[in-house]
Amino acid sequence: MARIDYQTLLDNALKSVVKDALIHAQFNGLGDGTHFFITFKTRDPGVVLPDFLRIRYPDIMTIVLQYSFNNLHVSDKEFGVQLTFDGRPFFIRVPFSSLIEFKDPSVDFMLSFQPKSEPSADNDMELPLEERPGTVPDTGRVVSLDEFRRNKK
Helix, strand or coil, X not given: CCCCCHHHHHHXXXXXXHXXXXXXXXXXXXXCCCCEEEEXXXXXXXXXXXXXXXXXXXXXXXXXXXXXXXXXXXXXXXXXXXXXXXXEEEEEEEEHHHEEEEEEHXXXXXXXXXXXXXXXXXXXXXXXXXXXXXXXXXXXXXXXXXXXHHHHC
């Protein structure tokens, strides 16, 4: 019989609190000094960020939802929002599985998460060799370029 993974159950329940708070903000806005600090892993699969932000924040990033955010959309697995960086609007998308921390300082509320570490799909150089797309396992055999050309003909 398989064991019950209580940590995963707890993480999923706490992430539903984040999701419900974001849904509330989506439909009702934020008022009375409410603001969210959301910290997430920038290279997790499904995270959508402009390239300059991924370079600036290679591992983790914190965004603040307070006054100037638009188009907040929340689904079961992720949220997306338009924020302004360097004076220009950009859309970002964050899967709930990428969350590290959620804070609402207006009511002294904070949740921390331990996201599962998965190989990043955004940069092949960070994946272990055997997981890089299009790579051939190393057999230890050296193949000359001439031999390769002969096989192509």
